[in-house]
Amino acid sequence: MFDLVALDADDTLWHNEPLYRTARDRFCALLGDGFAPDLIDERLYETERRNLEHFGYGVKGFVLSLIETGLDLTGGRLAGDDIRKIIDWGREMLASPVELLDCAREAVEALASEFPLILVTKGDLFHQESKLARSGLGHLFRGVEIVTEKDADVYRRVMARYSVVPEHFVMVGNSLRSDVLPVLEAGAHAVHVPYDISWVHERVAPEALADLHFHEVAHIRELAPLLHRLAREA
Amino acid sequence: MFDLVALDADDTLWHNEPLYRTARDRFCALLGDGFAPDLIDERLYETERRNLEHFGYGVKGFVLSLIETGLDLTGGRLAGDDIRKIIDWGREMLASPVELLDCAREAVEALASEFPLILVTKGDLFHQESKLARSGLGHLFRGVEIVTEKDADVYRRVMARYSVVPEHFVMVGNSLRSDVLPVLEAGAHAVHVPYDISWVHERVAPEALADLHFHEVAHIRELAPLLHRLAREA
Numbered sequence: 001m002f003d004l005v006a007l008d009a010d011d012t013l014w015h016n017e018p019l020y021r022t023a024r025d026r027f028c029a030l031l032g033d034g035f036a037p038d039l040i041d042e043r044l045y046e047t048e049r050r051n052l053e054h055f056g057y058g059v060k061g062f063v064l065s066l067i068e069t070g071l072d073l074t075g076g077r078l079a080g081d082d083i084r085k086i087i088d089w090g091r092e093m094l095a096s097p098v099e100l101l102d103c104a105r106e107a108v109e110a111l112a113s114e115f116p117l118i119l120v121t122k123g124d125l126f127h128q129e130s131k132l133a134r135s136g137l138g139h140l141f142r143g144v145e146i147v148t149e150k151d152a153d154v155y156r157r158v159m160a161r162y163s164v165v166p167e168h169f170v171m172v173g174n175s176l177r178s179d180v181l182p183v184l185e186a187g188a189h190a191v192h193v194p195y196d197i198s199w200v201h202e203r204v205a206p207e208a209l210a211d212l213h214f215h216e217v218a219h220i221r222e223l224a225p226l227l228h229r230l231a232r233e234a
Numbered sequence: 235m236f237d238l239v240a241l242d243a244d245d246t247l248w249h250n251e252p253l254y255r256t257a258r259d260r261f262c263a264l265l266g267d268g269f270a271p272d273l274i275d276e277r278l279y280e281t282e283r284r285n286l287e288h289f290g291y292g293v294k295g296f297v298l299s300l301i302e303t304g305l306d307l308t309g310g311r312l313a314g315d316d317i318r319k320i321i322d323w324g325r326e327m328l329a330s331p332v333e334l335l336d337c338a339r340e341a342v343e344a345l346a347s348e349f350p351l352i353l354v355t356k357g358d359l360f361h362q363e364s365k366l367a368r369s370g371l372g373h374l375f376r377g378v379e380i381v382t383e384k385d386a387d388v389y390r391r392v393m394a395r396y397s398v399v400p401e402h403f404v405m406v407g408n409s410l411r412s413d414v415l416p417v418l419e420a421g422a423h424a425v426h427v428p429y430d431i432s433w434v435h436e437r438v439a440p441e442a443l444a445d446l447h448f449h450e451v452a453h454i455r456e457l458a459p460l461l462h463r464l465a466r467e468a
Contacts, residue, residue: 054329068321071314080311084305124358125358125382
């Protein structure tokens with residue numbers, strides 16, 4: 001039934017969002033008590049959202065958004081040393097070890113023994129390639145597609161590239177907005193594997209999910225058994 | 235003879251380096267007369283080279299390197315407004331119109347009528363995709379490979395992906411370091427099309443070219459005739 005199984009990476013195979021949360025906490029601490037964390041979050045997200053069309057996803061754009069938000073909130077009075085610190089956090093985020101989710105390696109190995117796998121991840125090409133290399137999982141994937149946005153057209157192009165029809169393609173990931181909705185729109189299958197925390201940008205209103213059919217597993221280790229069962233039932 | 239012709243993009247099909255030069259000139263003006271342009275260039279390149287392993291190629295990393303260099307040179311006393319300006323330059327660079335080189339469109343159309351073409355470019359995925367879309371040349375390419383580095387292994391992977399042997403693959407670009415040397419190392423053909431100016435990082439010592447066999451044309455409009463002739467002679 002599945003000619004190709006596609007996996008998301010950030011917060012599906014390895015932890016990612018916590019790095020952004022840590023940077024955000026440091027940013028709040030840097031700005032000090034004069035600014036409520038909620039206000040900082042709101043302004044930061046406004047800046048990030050505005051910058052997405054220019055910078056795309058990833059750490060470098062996030063760092064630039066942190067600097068801009070800091071300058072906005074302080075009326076331009078962010079010290080040079082503080083700006084240096086923010087850039088240092090960015091380098092730390094980019095260099096930080098790839099921490100696989102619990103049982104992710106075993107789950108991907110089990111999948112790879114049964115299905116051709118690809119990785120489909122958005123964000124920064126340089127950083128994502130580096131994380132995949134450091135994850136030690138690279139050899140389990142037949143292909144890696146690093147894309148700038150995950151919409152239905154991008155999934156259609158990925159399927160065309162691998163000569164797979166939507167009925168035989170399944171995408172697995174933690175983001176309803178990126179890994180589930182556009183995949184269903186393209187006529188393919190999707191499995192949602194929720195992660196503890198999510199970036200506000202990736203959230204989806206419950207109404208958007210009404211009448212949609214997709215699968216959900218609580219943990220990635222349940223994925224191979226689910227796909228095995230679906231393939232057998234088909 | 236050529237089953238696949240690969241073209242570089244920045245400064246091969248469209249102007250790119252002038253945008254960096256303009257930003258560098260603005261940066262010198264921003265820092266003022268207290269700093270010699272040569273010193274600024276030297277420090278900026280040091281910072282860029284150090285950051286390459288963290289940030290990779292592209293405008294966002296360049297902007298972060300400008301900010302760091304500015305903080306270094308001024309002992310951390312760069313005003314908030316100046317930092318904002320530098321980030322604005324980055325957004326401008328990313329949004330600036332794609333200016334094709336003289337006759338580039340005609341040259342690519344002529345090539346596309348005779349050979350399967352792909353684009354192989356390094357840098358930021360988001361920005362390169364956006365530039366290709368805005369160039370109006372996208373439909374002439376059978377594939378687009380945006381890579382983090384152009385070394386022999388990357389070219390080998392590209393050839394494998396398109397099932398082409400090195401003897402039947404040719405790469406065309408303005409950078410001896412990125413578009414010629416690693417291609418020859420991978421056993422394939424290369425055509426150098428020099429561009430007026432080059433980033434110091436892309437330069438190659440003349441000794442490195444000794445005993446190497448590659449082609450050079452002065453202008454991209456000479457490319458289709460050259461490849462046509464080579465294909466006929468083979």
